[in-house]
Amino acid sequence: MDIFDLLKGKPEDSDYMKKGVIVQGITGAYGSIHAKSMITDGTNIVAGVTPGKGGQKFEGVVPIYNTMQEAVNATNAKISIIFVPAKFFLSAAKEALEAGIKLLVAIPEHVPIRDTMITLELAEQKGAIVIGPNTPGIMIPELIKIGIMPVTPFKAGKIAVLSKSGTLLYEISDALTTAGFGQLITIGIGGDPVNGTRLIDAFEMIKDIPDLEGLVIVGEIGGDSEEILAQKIIDTGFNKPTVAYIAGRSAPKEKKMGHAGAIVMGTYGSAESKISMFNKANIPVAKRPTEVPVLLAGKM
Amino acid sequence: MRLLEFQAKELFREYGINLLDSKSSINIEEGRKHAKELGYPFVIKIQVPVGGRGKAGGIQMCQNDDEFELKYPQVMDLVIKGEKARAILLEKMADIKKELYLSLFLNRSKRCYTIIASSNGGVEIESVKNQIIKEVGLGNVTEEIAREVAKEMGLEGKTQDGFVDILKKLSKLTVEKEAELAEINPLAIMQDDSIIALDGKFVTDDNSNFRHEELQKYQEISEIEERAEKSGFSLVELDGNIAVVGNGAGLVMSTLDMLSDNGGKPACFLDVGGGATTESVYEALTLISKISKVKGILVNLYGGIVKTTVVAEAFLKAYENNLIDLPVFARLKGTESKKAKEMLQGSRTKIYDSVEEAINAAVMGIKN
Numbered sequence: 001m002d003i004f005d006l007l008k009g010k011p012e013d014s015d016y017m018k019k020g021v022i023v024q025g026i027t028g029a030y031g032s033i034h035a036k037s038m039i040t041d042g043t044n045i046v047a048g049v050t051p052g053k054g055g056q057k058f059e060g061v062v063p064i065y066n067t068m069q070e071a072v073n074a075t076n077a078k079i080s081i082i083f084v085p086a087k088f089f090l091s092a093a094k095e096a097l098e099a100g101i102k103l104l105v106a107i108p109e110h111v112p113i114r115d116t117m118i119t120l121e122l123a124e125q126k127g128a129i130v131i132g133p134n135t136p137g138i139m140i141p142e143l144i145k146i147g148i149m150p151v152t153p154f155k156a157g158k159i160a161v162l163s164k165s166g167t168l169l170y171e172i173s174d175a176l177t178t179a180g181f182g183q184l185i186t187i188g189i190g191g192d193p194v195n196g197t198r199l200i201d202a203f204e205m206i207k208d209i210p211d212l213e214g215l216v217i218v219g220e221i222g223g224d225s226e227e228i229l230a231q232k233i234i235d236t237g238f239n240k241p242t243v244a245y246i247a248g249r250s251a252p253k254e255k256k257m258g259h260a261g262a263i264v265m266g267t268y269g270s271a272e273s274k275i276s277m278f279n280k281a282n283i284p285v286a287k288r289p290t291e292v293p294v295l296l297a298g299k300m
Numbered sequence: 301m302r303l304l305e306f307q308a309k310e311l312f313r314e315y316g317i318n319l320l321d322s323k324s325s326i327n328i329e330e331g332r333k334h335a336k337e338l339g340y341p342f343v344i345k346i347q348v349p350v351g352g353r354g355k356a357g358g359i360q361m362c363q364n365d366d367e368f369e370l371k372y373p374q375v376m377d378l379v380i381k382g383e384k385a386r387a388i389l390l391e392k393m394a395d396i397k398k399e400l401y402l403s404l405f406l407n408r409s410k411r412c413y414t415i416i417a418s419s420n421g422g423v424e425i426e427s428v429k430n431q432i433i434k435e436v437g438l439g440n441v442t443e444e445i446a447r448e449v450a451k452e453m454g455l456e457g458k459t460q461d462g463f464v465d466i467l468k469k470l471s472k473l474t475v476e477k478e479a480e481l482a483e484i485n486p487l488a489i490m491q492d493d494s495i496i497a498l499d500g501k502f503v504t505d506d507n508s509n510f511r512h513e514e515l516q517k518y519q520e521i522s523e524i525e526e527r528a529e530k531s532g533f534s535l536v537e538l539d540g541n542i543a544v545v546g547n548g549a550g551l552v553m554s555t556l557d558m559l560s561d562n563g564g565k566p567a568c569f570l571d572v573g574g575g576a577t578t579e580s581v582y583e584a585l586t587l588i589s590k591i592s593k594v595k596g597i598l599v600n601l602y603g604g605i606v607k608t609t610v611v612a613e614a615f616l617k618a619y620e621n622n623l624i625d626l627p628v629f630a631r632l633k634g635t636e637s638k639k640a641k642e643m644l645q646g647s648r649t650k651i652y653d654s655v656e657e658a659i660n661a662a663v664m665g666i667k668n
Contacts, residue, residue, distance in 0.1 A: 087510055112508035114478050117411055117438055150603070165550020167602045174633075191549055193408045193480070220550055223408045247553035250560035251569075254302075254350060258534035258549025258571040260507060261408070265481075266426055288558050288656070 001129060003185075003205040006078060006103045007144050020046035020077035021146055022101070024068065024084060024092050026058050031083030034107075034148050035062070038081075041151045043144050047071040068092075068099040081105040081137065081146050089133065090115040097126045105146045106132030106196060110260070116194045123196065130196025134259070135188035136166035147188060157182015159296070160206045162199055163218035164189045164259070168247060171289045172218055179293035184212055191259030193222070199229040207238055214241040214296055217283075221248030222261040222269040230277035241299035244278045245286045246271050301504055304347040306389045307518050308482075308500030315473045317466055317484075318496045322391035328372050334390045335368050344368075346375050347387040349520070351424065351501075356380045361393070382539070386520070394498060399486035400453065400463070401428045404441070404471055406480045406505075412437050413474065415445075415467070419453045422486040441471035462495035463487075477515065478508040524590055531583050532573050540565025542662055543588045546600040547576050555600040555655060564663040567594045576601050581614035582623075589624050596666040599630035600655050608632040608640035608651075615649045629662040631655040 009016045021038070025031040026048025035058060039045050047065055048058045054066035065071040068080070080101045084092045089111045096104050097119070104123065111133040123130045131138050137147015141154035149166065153174035159181045163169035166188060173183055187202045189195050197205075199217065206212060215238075219226040226246065233242065249271040251257045253264045264270045275285045284295045303311070306324040313319055323334035324347065335342070346358035353359060358378055360371045376385050401421030407414040415434045416425070432452045436445060446467040450460045466487065474482045483501040490496055504515060521529070528535035534549060544559060544566045546552040552571045559566055568591060572580045581601075588594055601611060611632055618624045628649040632640060641651045652658040 086507065110507045112478060112511070113406060113480070113505045114438070114508065120411060121438075163550075165548060165553075167546070167548025168550035168554060171551060171554075171602050171633075193406070194411055198409065218550070220553060225409060228409060245554075247550045247557065249557045250566070251553060251556065252536075252538065255536050256506075256534075257536060257553050257569060260505075262549055262553065266424070287561065289554060290654070290656070 001102055001127060003103075003129065004209070006129070007138070007140055015044070017143065018044045019079060019144065020044050020075050022046060022068070022071050022075065022077045022080040023048045024080055024082045024096065026050055026062070026064060026083070027053055028083055032058070034083065037148075038145055041145045042142075043146065046075040046077050068095040068101070072099040072101065078102040079105070079146060081107065083107050086110040086112070090119060093119040093130075094122060097122050097128055102128045103146075104128060104130045104196070105137050106130060106135060106190075107137065107148060109134040109191075111192065113192070113194050116192065116196070120194070120196055131188065132190040132192075132196055134192045135190035136169055138185070138187050140185050141183050149186075149188075153177060154186065155182040158184050158211055158213035159216060160184050160212055160214070161186040161216045161218065162189060162202045163187070164191055164199075164220050164261070165218060165247060168218050168245070168289060172216065172245060172292050175290050176216065176293050176296070179297065181214065181293055181296060184209065189225075191220070191261050193261040195225070199225040200232050203229055203232060207236065212240055214243075214300070216292060216296065217242065217244040219244060219246045219274055220259065220262050221246070221251055221257065221271050221274075222259070222263050224268065224273070226274040227277040230274075230281040230283065233281045233283065241296055242283045243286060243292055243295045243299065244283050245289060245292055246274050301506060301509070301515070301519055302349050303502040303504070303518050304349060304386055305345065305500050306347055306387060308502035309497070311473055311477065311502060312497055312500055315469045317469050317473075318462075318494065320392045320394055320496060320498070322389055324387045324389045326387050328376070331372050331388055331390065332368070335362075335365075338390055338392055340364055341393045343391050343393060344371055344375050345389040345391060346378055346380065346385045347389055348380050348383040348385060350381045350383050353380050362390075394488055394496065395491045396488045397491055397493075398489040399498075400489065401425070401485050402467065402470065402487045403481065403483035403485070404474045404479075405482075407435065410435050413441075413471070415441065415449055417449050417453055417467075419455070425483075425485070436471075438475075440475055441467055443468065458493040459489050459495060462493070466495055466497070477502075477512060478505045479503060480505055524587055528570070528587055531580065533580075533584065533587070534569070534571040535587065536569040537591065538566045538568055540567045541593050541595040542666055543567045543570065543591065543594045543597045544600070545570045545572065545584050545588070545597060547572050547603060551600060551602055555598065555659075558655065559598060559659050559662070562659050562663045564598075564659065564666070567591060576603055576611055578610050578614045578617070581611050582617055585614065585618040585624055594626065596626055596662055597624070597628045598658060598662045599628060599632070600658070601631070602633045608634045608637045609643060612640040612643045612649070615644060616647065619647055627665055629658040629665065631658040
């Protein structure tokens with residue numbers, strides 16, 4: 001499934017450039033704040049789901065349904081964003097995928113790994129993309145935002161930004177925007193050990209887009225997804241300007257640094273391992289966020 | 301959470317994995333009682349949540365009362381990679397023929413459990429030779445797969461059966477407790493060809509704690525970490541003297557890195573979560589005020605929609621209530637930053653336009 005087809009649609013579609021999005025957990029404290037913010041920022045929120053609140057309207061406008069199936073039947077939306085508490089994530093995700101959702105953005109933090117893996121197994125069967133969990137979301141700046149990010153740091157452009165961290169995504173996009181590098185798409189991978197869309201999957205989604213003029217990878221300690229991506233970049237001969245940043249160089253071993261996935265075990269997951277693989281792929285690694293646009297300009 | 305060896309072994313025992321007799325104690329009086337019950341010789345093993353304890357002298361053989369009286373306190377007083385002893389395990393000596401390696405871990409990139417086994421165990425995993433690696437899905441390891449691994453390791457007869465049995469039991473334990481890692485190293489072949497787990501490492505998924513009340517007794521959390529967790533913060537205590545606070549794990553890690561690059565020494569990592577309110581920042585300052593080694597606070601908040609005046613209020617309140625009397629070096633990205641600077645004029649909190657400036661000022665201002 002092409003991510004841009006999902007996010008933008010095709011010119012012949014009646015909802016081209018205004019794809020409908022369903023918000024699961026729209027009446028919750030967190031869900032309602034971000035549903036409002038997404039609407040303000042121009043995303044076409046077509047329905048919300050909160051069991052027991054079907055028939056009501058969110059902000060007097062957006063219809064609320066009891067189940068995902070009803071919401072999908074009524075709107076034909078293919079995109080959903082989940083805001084429910086972590087322990088209810090699995091049932092919400094199953095409901096969405098069973099109802100035919102093709103792009104699922106999973107915001108909750110602290111989802112058990114087992115629940116994520118069961119969700120991903122089902123998503124694979126259904127041919128759906130999962131972003132997250134523990135992600136800030138995905139956006140095409142100035143077109144569609146499915147997530148919790150502020151829009152001020154972002155500007156439409158031609159650089160793809162793939163990030164494990166939320167606030168670093170904002171920080172680095174801000175620095176890129178200030179330096180004149182707008183963003184074609186930004187994808188939050190999430191800070192969990194297991195990600196629905198891994199760095200390498202996100203790379204596959206964007207690598208062949210003709211408009212793409214550069215790639216920024218924002219990684220952090222833990223796991224080996226940066227190493228795998230670097231190897232992929234070597235293997236595919238991807239030659240657009242690419243810059244990386246890795247957070248957590250100074251973190252102690254065997255300690256979880258905020259994100260469930262950010263932990264170094266032995267040498268597995270260490271910053272040195274990631275940096276050396278990027279170096280091997282001829283990708284410069286910035287020492288601090290503000291250095292990213294400088295290095296990118298150097299590659300242009 | 302990461303279980304200590306004796307805790308992992310409690311679970312192993314519950315699942316029928318063969319072990320030597322052992323007893324854990326937290327003081328020498330209790331230890332003396334255990335020494336009598338077990339009988340010499342035995343091994344004294346420090347219980348710390350880090351590896352490398354053998355090299356650090358944390359595992360000592362003990363033949364008699366005199367040695368016990370000498371070595372028990374020595375081992376108890378060790379600090380290994382900054383970790384003090386949580387307990388001491390006394391374990392009977394084993395007559396070993398050969399040491400194997402066995403682990404099951406949650407493979408992040410393959411999204412399934414993976415077995416690593418080797419007939420050359422007893423060393424750190426990085427040095428384990430002839431590793432057999434097998435991806436096994438999300439469920440229990442089957443008899444067929446377990447036997448396949450045993451055969452590949454060159455095990456035969458009774459040892460093959462013993463290994464298959466242990467691997468199946470370890471897999472059941474791993475799946476049921478939602479572990480990220482279950483490791484037995486060494487897994488020993490005894491003189492009589494039986495197989496015994498000599499060590500145990502077990503790491504569970506913290507996010508599944510709510511489904512595992514039976515594991516709560518193993519949760520080790522300091523008072524300050526517990527309070528941080530209640531507020532939805534992540535806190536990791538470190539060795540230095542500058543507390544580092546920010547919103548978002550990536551941003552705080554990044555700030556730690558830049559501080560270290562500039563010669564500063566972080567006292568803690570404190571992530572207050574995505575947003576920042578007067579309450580959350582005040583609570584963060586409250587936590588930091590309880591860490592005595594802190595000489596200054598470096599704050600890095602990035603919020604497109606965060607009002608910096610709201611954060612400034614928290615600092616003013618903290619000084620007013622004598623919660624802190626420390627210099628604060630803050631970079632607050634957000635709205636109304638000019639007004640926030642005015643509010644903090646004359647206080648010990650200085651606001652900087654970039655995180656680099658804040659870090660430089662912190663390093664210059666706090667010399668050990």
